[in-house]
Amino acid sequence: MSLHIHRPHGHTVAQTLLALLCALLAMLFTFSLAGCNRVADAAPSSDHTAVPVRVPNDEIVGQEVAVLTEAPNVPPAITRTHATRVIVNLDVIEKTMRLADGVDYTMWTFGGSMPGRFIRVREGDQVELHLKNDKHSTMPHNIDLHAVTGPGGGAKSSLTIPGGESVFTFAALNPGLYVYHCATAPVPMHIANGMYGMILVEPKAGLPKVDREFYVMQSEFYTHGKFGEKGLQTLDMEKGIDERPTYVVFNGAVGSLTGDKALQAKVGERVRLFVGNGGPNLVSSFHVIGEVFDNVYTEGGTVASQHNVQTTLVPAGGSAVVEFGVEKPGDLILVDHSIFRAFNKGALGMLHVSGDDNAKVFASLKGLGGTH
Amino acid sequence: MRSLRLAALILLAAAQQASASGRLVARPVRLARRTASHAAQHMVMLPAGRYRPLYAPPGAERVAVAAFALDREPVTAGAFLAFVERHPEWRRDRVRRVFADARYLADWPAATDAGALGAQRRPVTQVSWFAARAYCASLGKRLPTVDEWEYAAAASERATDATADAAFRSRLLALYAGLGRQTAAAAFVNVYGVRAMHGVVWEWTLDFNSVVLDDDSRATGSGADARDRHLYCASAALGATDPSDYPAFLRHAVRAGLGARSSTSTVGFRCAADMVIS
Numbered sequence A: 001m002s003l004h005i006h007r008p009h010g011h012t013v014a015q016t017l018l019a020l021l022c023a024l025l026a027m028l029f030t031f032s033l034a035g036c037n038r039v040a041d042a043a044p045s046s047d048h049t050a051v052p053v054r055v056p057n058d059e060i061v062g063q064e065v066a067v068l069t070e071a072p073n074v075p076p077a078i079t080r081t082h083a084t085r086v087i088v089n090l091d092v093i094e095k096t097m098r099l100a101d102g103v104d105y106t107m108w109t110f111g112g113s114m115p116g117r118f119i120r121v122r123e124g125d126q127v128e129l130h131l132k133n134d135k136h137s138t139m140p141h142n143i144d145l146h147a148v149t150g151p152g153g154g155a156k157s158s159l160t161i162p163g164g165e166s167v168f169t170f171a172a173l174n175p176g177l178y179v180y181h182c183a184t185a186p187v188p189m190h191i192a193n194g195m196y197g198m199i200l201v202e203p204k205a206g207l208p209k210v211d212r213e214f215y216v217m218q219s220e221f222y223t224h225g226k227f228g229e230k231g232l233q234t235l236d237m238e239k240g241i242d243e244r245p246t247y248v249v250f251n252g253a254v255g256s257l258t259g260d261k262a263l264q265a266k267v268g269e270r271v272r273l274f275v276g277n278g279g280p281n282l283v284s285s286f287h288v289i290g291e292v293f294d295n296v297y298t299e300g301g302t303v304a305s306q307h308n309v310q311t312t313l314v315p316a317g318g319s320a321v322v323e324f325g326v327e328k329p330g331d332l333i334l335v336d337h338s339i340f341r342a343f344n345k346g347a348l349g350m351l352h353v354s355g356d357d358n359a360k361v362f363a364s365l366k367g368l369g370g371t372h
Numbered sequence B: 001m002r003s004l005r006l007a008a009l010i011l012l013a014a015a016q017q018a019s020a021s022g023r024l025v026a027r028p029v030r031l032a033r034r035t036a037s038h039a040a041q042h043m044v045m046l047p048a049g050r051y052r053p054l055y056a057p058p059g060a061e062r063v064a065v066a067a068f069a070l071d072r073e074p075v076t077a078g079a080f081l082a083f084v085e086r087h088p089e090w091r092r093d094r095v096r097r098v099f100a101d102a103r104y105l106a107d108w109p110a111a112t113d114a115g116a117l118g119a120q121r122r123p124v125t126q127v128s129w130f131a132a133r134a135y136c137a138s139l140g141k142r143l144p145t146v147d148e149w150e151y152a153a154a155a156s157e158r159a160t161d162a163t164a165d166a167a168f169r170s171r172l173l174a175l176y177a178g179l180g181r182q183t184a185a186a187a188f189v190n191v192y193g194v195r196a197m198h199g200v201v202w203e204w205t206l207d208f209n210s211v212v213l214d215d216d217s218r219a220t221g222s223g224a225d226a227r228d229r230h231l232y233c234a235s236a237a238l239g240a241t242d243p244s245d246y247p248a249f250l251r252h253a254v255r256a257g258l259g260a261r262s263s264t265s266t267v268g269f270r271c272a273a274d275m276v277i278s
């Protein structure tokens, strides 16, 4: 936005500046009040980006139970062309799981696997969320979905004791890729123990067709033992407060996307990664070694806002969607390019591309890995 | 012998209370009479003092707690079985649904069978607040208030208030994360002589949620707001006396999640009693 060129309705430069200043102050005020709640109220806007006050007015036809998937899988694209009532059954389960080889951690999960189950709905859907807390749980839990317009993103209506169930409904007003997480006090502890996942609200027009979709979510763990120290590890709160993670991982464990578990694609295919960041603290510099992102939907919004990107930021409690075609066989390496995290803390995954070589894309002419 | 020791304890508590309140003369203090013999065996006297609640009232970071008596250990399944036998209206097959949800004592083999002896020695769980309150009343006791419970729970083996001690906090978090993995018998005894305040079961308190005293917590309308005011998102840290006291947040959240009918596998209780100044 250029301040000095445009003079709508004959305002003076001073008037325009004053209006902008007021708008900025109003926005700051709104944010400080809103805290973690999303507000439906329109923020002051410029002429170019009118802010809608959304009203759920799609006719709801029928109902269905959402297919939820474990990472790295993503539920199938939605083919429906109408809004419906979507039942989401999410179970909170506290269970001891592998964090690294020989290292266990009692994870608090949405759905019994890490990260939480992937939820996929369509813009305009009426979502009925059933949050059950396993009867063997030690803690009450709730859920705050960043896709929700409503008190606490649902958290206020979903505090659930072990053995209990909470139900609330919300309209999927805004399309995009959103993080959800537990927001029970002390929130940092619930998130540090694994309580996050993602919900995709597909735009009504759907997403461009690709050949593969994957769910990748980064997060940190703060353990009393140092990296790789064997046995059952527990949360080191001091490290959490100091933001000194012991582990930074994709999909809940060191090695969850390597070896047999590497993501798979074929030469010539188009790949879409739904990338989330559960935090609790770090911002990810998400990068795929050996590729360039053709499209980045920055921060999980609905516009392919940037093309030809090497590394994209994924905020804690935020997301990004990246798309790229794979042109060359081999292993592409997913990293947080804050690179000590990849090298020493586990933030490393793999996408194995199989198929015919294409020397025009890349060829090594001389050196250790040379083609002769 | 026991009652002599109890009397001594009571006098001691009275003296401490008197000094805490600045009075010079110790006044005789005694428990309600029908509680006395039971108390000598099962209860511990806690002197008056102050503690720092997670959310303090305006203008006072520490609140006063009067001297009181508290059960040494959580109530066992065996003891609760005896209560149910004496008061059949609290059997799981006879209890009124407004007083306990469907999971009330559901882990017992039968309505008047709390399982093998080993199981009977464990703290009773899957009891509602109403049932816990009735149990205590049947012995001339009551549930401890949140203030009393937290005051007693602030103690480690050596200190009356260890809540600011990072090692103690860390230990509590580990205990909570493994809730139920340790038995009450193996749990530590704090400086007051109270055992198993942490990591065995969560415990009911009299005013676990301020709504419950106004209505019977079946209503969730106006109460829900007050109840979860501090419970979600980062706003929980607002107004907390110490945002790093994670164990206190966890206990707070547990209480907030409960309704008075809730009967869950992780919540038990112990009783308290007033010290009556005559």
Ligand SMILES: [Cu+2]
Residues within 6 Å of the ligand: A108, A140, A141, A142, A182, A183, A184, A190, A195
């Ligand atoms: Cu939680």
